Amino acid sequence: xxxxxxxxxxxxxxxxxxxxxxxxxxxxxxxxxxxxxxxxxxxxxxxxxxxxxxxxxxxxxxxxxxxxxxxxxxxxxxxxxxxxxxxxxxxxxxxxxxxxxxxxxxxxxxxxxxxxxxxxxxxxxxxxxxxxxxxxxx
Amino acid sequence: xxxxxxxxxxxxxxxxxxxxxxxxxxxxxxxxxxxxxxxxxxxxxxxxxxxxxxxxxxxxxxxxxxxxxxxxxxxxxxxxxxxxxxxxxxxxxxxxxxxxxxxxxxxxxxxxxxxxxxxxxxxxxxxxxxxxxxxxxxxxxxxxxxxxxxxxxxxxxxxxxxxxxxxxxxxxxxxxxxxxxxxxxxxxxxxxxxxxxxxxxxxxxxxxxxxxxxxxxxxxxxxxxxxxxxxxxxxxxxxxxxxxxxxxxxxxxxxxxxxxxxxxxxxxxxxxxxxxxxxxxxxxxxxxxxxxxxxxxxxxxxxxxxxxxxxxxxxxxxxxxxxxxxxxxxxxxxxxxxxxxxxxxxxxxxxxxxxxxxxxxxxxxxxxxxxxxxxxxxxxxxxxxxxxxxxxxxxxxxxxxxxxxxxxxxxxxxxxxxxxxxxxxxxxxxxxxxxxxxxxxxxxxxxxxxxxxxxxxxxxxxxxxxxxxxxxxxxxxxxxxxxxxxxxxxxxxxxxxxxxxxxxxxxxxxxxxxxxxxxxxxxxxxxxxxxxxxxxxxxxxxxxxxxxxxxxxxxxxxxxxxxxxxxxxxxxxxxxxxxxxxxxxxxxxxxxxxxxxxxxxxxxxxxxxxxxxxxxxxxxxxxxxxxxxxxxxxxxxxxxxxxxxxxxxxxxxxxxxxxxxxxxxxxxxxxxxxxxxxxxxxxxxxxxxxxxxxxxxxxxxxxxxxxxxxxxxxxxxxxxxxxxxxxxxxxxxxxxxxxxxxxxxxxxxxxxxxxxxxxxxxxx
Numbered sequence: 033x034x035x036x037x038x039x040x041x042x043x044x045x046x047x048x049x050x051x052x053x054x055x056x057x058x059x060x061x062x063x064x065x066x067x068x069x070x071x072x073x074x075x076x077x078x079x080x081x082x083x084x085x086x087x088x089x090x091x092x093x094x095x096x097x098x099x100x101x102x103x104x105x106x107x108x109x110x111x112x113x114x115x116x117x118x119x120x121x122x123x124x125x126x127x128x129x130x131x132x133x134x135x136x137x138x139x140x141x142x143x144x145x146x147x148x149x150x151x152x153x154x155x156x157x158x159x160x161x162x163x164x165x166x167x168x169x170x
Numbered sequence: 171x172x173x174x175x176x177x178x179x180x181x182x183x184x185x186x187x188x189x190x191x192x193x194x195x196x197x198x199x200x201x202x203x204x205x206x207x208x209x210x211x212x213x214x215x216x217x218x219x220x221x222x223x224x225x226x227x228x229x230x231x232x233x234x235x236x237x238x239x240x241x242x243x244x245x246x247x248x249x250x251x252x253x254x255x256x257x258x259x260x261x262x263x264x265x266x267x268x269x270x271x272x273x274x275x276x277x278x279x280x281x282x283x284x285x286x287x288x289x290x291x292x293x294x295x296x297x298x299x300x301x302x303x304x305x306x307x308x309x310x311x312x313x314x315x316x317x318x319x320x321x322x323x324x325x326x327x328x329x330x331x332x333x334x335x336x337x338x339x340x341x342x343x344x345x346x347x348x349x350x351x352x353x354x355x356x357x358x359x360x361x362x363x364x365x366x367x368x369x370x371x372x373x374x375x376x377x378x379x380x381x382x383x384x385x386x387x388x389x390x391x392x393x394x395x396x397x398x399x400x401x402x403x404x405x406x407x408x409x410x411x412x413x414x415x416x417x418x419x420x421x422x423x424x425x426x427x428x429x430x431x432x433x434x435x436x437x438x439x440x441x442x443x444x445x446x447x448x449x450x451x452x453x454x455x456x457x458x459x460x461x462x463x464x465x466x467x468x469x470x471x472x473x474x475x476x477x478x479x480x481x482x483x484x485x486x487x488x489x490x491x492x493x494x495x496x497x498x499x500x501x502x503x504x505x506x507x508x509x510x511x512x513x514x515x516x517x518x519x520x521x522x523x524x525x526x527x528x529x530x531x532x533x534x535x536x537x538x539x540x541x542x543x544x545x546x547x548x549x550x551x552x553x554x555x556x557x558x559x560x561x562x563x564x565x566x567x568x569x570x571x572x573x574x575x576x577x578x579x580x581x582x583x584x585x586x587x588x589x590x591x592x593x594x595x596x597x598x599x600x601x602x603x604x605x606x607x608x609x610x611x612x613x614x615x616x617x618x619x620x621x622x623x624x625x626x627x628x629x630x631x632x633x634x635x636x637x638x639x640x641x642x643x644x645x646x647x648x649x650x651x652x653x654x655x656x657x658x659x660x661x662x663x664x665x666x667x668x669x670x671x672x673x674x675x676x677x678x679x680x681x682x683x684x685x686x687x688x689x690x691x692x693x694x695x696x697x698x699x700x701x702x703x704x705x706x707x708x709x710x711x712x713x714x715x716x717x718x719x720x721x722x723x724x725x726x727x728x729x730x731x732x733x734x735x736x737x738x739x740x741x742x743x744x745x746x747x748x749x750x751x752x753x754x755x756x757x758x759x760x761x762x763x764x765x766x767x768x769x770x771x772x773x774x775x776x777x778x779x780x781x782x783x784x785x786x787x788x789x790x791x792x793x794x795x796x797x798x799x800x801x802x803x804x805x806x807x808x809x810x811x812x813x814x815x816x817x818x819x820x821x822x823x824x825x826x827x828x829x830x831x832x833x834x835x836x837x838x839x840x841x842x843x844x845x846x847x848x849x850x851x852x853x854x855x856x857x858x859x860x861x862x863x864x865x866x867x868x869x870x871x872x873x874x875x876x877x878x879x880x881x882x883x884x885x886x887x888x889x890x891x892x893x894x895x896x897x898x899x900x901x902x903x904x905x906x907x908x909x910x911x912x913x914x915x916x917x918x919x920x921x922x923x924x925x926x927x928x929x930x931x932x933x934x
């Protein structure tokens with residue numbers, strides 16, 4: 033199971049979630065996909081499984097704009113529990129926003145690997161996933 | 171006969187005897203007729219050449235008055251009239267001092283035969299006596315004034331006599347009896363007493379006279395300087411008396427000292443290096459020439475004294491002018507050939523130009539005084555001159571500065587004034603007259619002159635301000651209006667300053683006035699423009715904010731569905747499964763529907779922003795409005811069992827865009843229903859009130875509440891939702907805010923999670 037990439041999508045937009053899942057599946061890379069419709073659902077999942085971090089995702093595609101708990105609020109909570117997480121999690125901030133305020137804010141959080149503007153596209157997604165799988169093998 | 175002859179002879183003898191008596195004597199009979207008169211009588215009474223014998227005494231002396239006649243008559247009756255001296259006023263106007271002895275003579279029968287008059291002319295003697303008396307009086311007076319006293323030492327008895335003045339000088343009382351020892355005691359110990367002691371010894375032993383100035387310490391302890399002059403009198407070769415005078419010369423001495431001081435002061439002035447003192451003699455030749463003159467003129471004293479005239483350093487034309495002026499000053503009759511101005515009491519101070527030895531010239535202020543002798547003959551001149559080139563420079567600078575100030579005042583439309591509070595005199599600068607349109611030739615200026623110009627509406631506060639500013643002694647500015655004589659109104663800025671003397675008393679107030687009529691107008695315009703600009707800026711920045719919001723909205727709310735469409739299109743492209751394709755197509759329709767609705771919302775918002783919301787104003791009754799809202803929402807209200815209460819007692823009607831207000835009510839009441847808490851029976855309370863003069867509308871519910879710390883920043887954003895509510899679209903509050911802002915108001919919210927939310931609308 034080690035070579036399977038646990039991929040997590042956090043977004044309130046069901047269409048987006050649908051397209052992401054479809055696109056990821058089309059890459060035919062070994063992965064397990066889980067989705068949450070807002071930050072709070074995602075963080076709750078992590079808090080519930082703190083003792084069993086093997087179920088934690090390897091990579092998270094995190095939306096900014098979400099009801100209840102948005103992407104940044106999620107990051108605040110995640111950073112709190114991060115020391116207790118044994119696993120390395122790669123987080124991508126994903127948004128349709130081109131607002132420089134959002135981009136700068138995301139780049140200032142070290143736990144975030146990159147800021148990606150929607151739509152991601154199959155090519156880019158495949159590249160990211162392949163790279164992550166390669167890292168894991170090394 | 172013989173007897174007769176004898177008698178005749180006897181009378182003849184008497185007659186001869188009387189005539190030849192060397193004194194003035196006359197013999198008269200009982201009828202006062204002359205029987206005989208001595209030659210001396212004739213001479214004394216200036217009767218030479220006149221026949222006397224046989225004539226009546228009263229014929230000869232018609233000047234004899236009744237009083238004398240009576241006395242003569244008494245003598246004829248046996249009285250004797252003797253007088254030592256009496257004035258005898260003669261008919262020719264002269265006066266004689268005479269003495270007389272008038273007595274009757276008796277004939278052989280013992281009867282009174284007439285009068286025997288013996289007189290003497292003592293006029294000369296009398297005059298001498300009077301002269302002596304006068305002289306003594308003068309001497310006495312002089313002695314008193316000159317404080318001269320006399321003293322005498324009787325060398326045989328050693329007794330000393332002082333005159334009153336000496337007592338005065340010693341300040342001892344008249345009963346003081348001086349002795350040699352006690353008088354020596356008064357001399358100041360040391361030099362003076364020693365000198366006096368030696369002088370007395372020498373006078374007694376050798377008869378030498380003295381003339382000494384000695385210091386005394388008188389009975390009151392005062393130091394007195396006195397001059398002693400004394401000599402010794404000899405009788406048959408032995409000195410008997412040592413006598414003389416003593417003069418109090420203290421004041422003379424102090425005068426002398428003062429004179430010495432004045433002299434040395436004069437010397438100091440004369441030796442001054444900064445003042446030139448030059449004197450000339452009667453021929454105009456320089457006879458004194460001090461070092462100050464040497465410095466100023468460059469000629470040495472040796473070159474000048476006794477050799478040159480002042481013409482060498484003076485300008486010919488100035489000398490001519492001086493002579494002309496002096497002639498004009500002292501001589502009314504210019505044609506008088508004998509007139510010489512040099513002999514007048516010239517004392518003239520004026521500016522001269524002096525020429526140095528090296529030919530350069532410089533300005534001086536010189537006082538020229540004529541030195542005249544008692545006969546008013548000129549004996550020369552004294553000139554005292556100081557170099558005023560520096561003063562002149564300063565004066566020139568000052569004049570230039572004043573000119574500059576005048577220019578500056580003209581350019582800046584300013585004027586200045588000085589008010590002497592002690593004399594209540596005021597001086598205005600010429601431009602101040604200009605500003606006030608006041609004739610400079612006009613009346614004497616007073617403090618009130620200024621006030622008379624002050625605009626009647628401003629007068630009270632101007633007077634008050636000046637009073638305060640003088641009392642507080644602080645520089646303060648004031649703007650007020652003035653009314654010119656022609657009715658023009660000007661705005662003046664007044665700044666004053668208080669000048670105090672050494673005691674801190676206010677003596678003068680000085681100040682400046684500026685005509686700011688034009689700048690005041692400009693300022694008013696500027697303020698108006700600024701206010702307009704501020705309103706415009708406010709509008710603009712609100713537009714900018716709205717534009718920024720729109721960019722954000724575009725970015726978030728249009729890009730998201732477009733991104734979805736792209737992703738769906740991509741999947742659709744490589745999907746081979748028909749079922750999946752149909753599924754994807756379904757999603758397309760979803761996204762397009764969402765996109766259309768977002769676009770519609772934005773168009774609605776744009777209409778609100780761009781259109782003039784204030785054009786469609788209606789009178790809105792809040793109660794009616796709420797009723798309409800509850801009718802529209804009746805289904806939801808019924809389902810939720812929400813209790814709606816309201817209090818519009820403070821404000822029941824509102825002039826507003828009715829469509830907006832309906833939309834606002836619908837959204838806020840709708841939200842309260844949508845986000846009600848399942849744990850409470852839902853309530854919403856709507857109230858209107860006036861806060862700070864502005865109408866506020868409050869919608870308070872007991873619903874779910876929002877964590878404003880987390881979501882406050884996007885509460886009113888488009889498509890922002892905070893609850894996992896199927897109906898949450900994030901449009902209502904966005905539109906509500908847009909509408910309220912379009913009308914110039916604002917909306918805010920306070921909320922607590924699980925307690926409720928209150929929206930507050932502030933209608934501006």
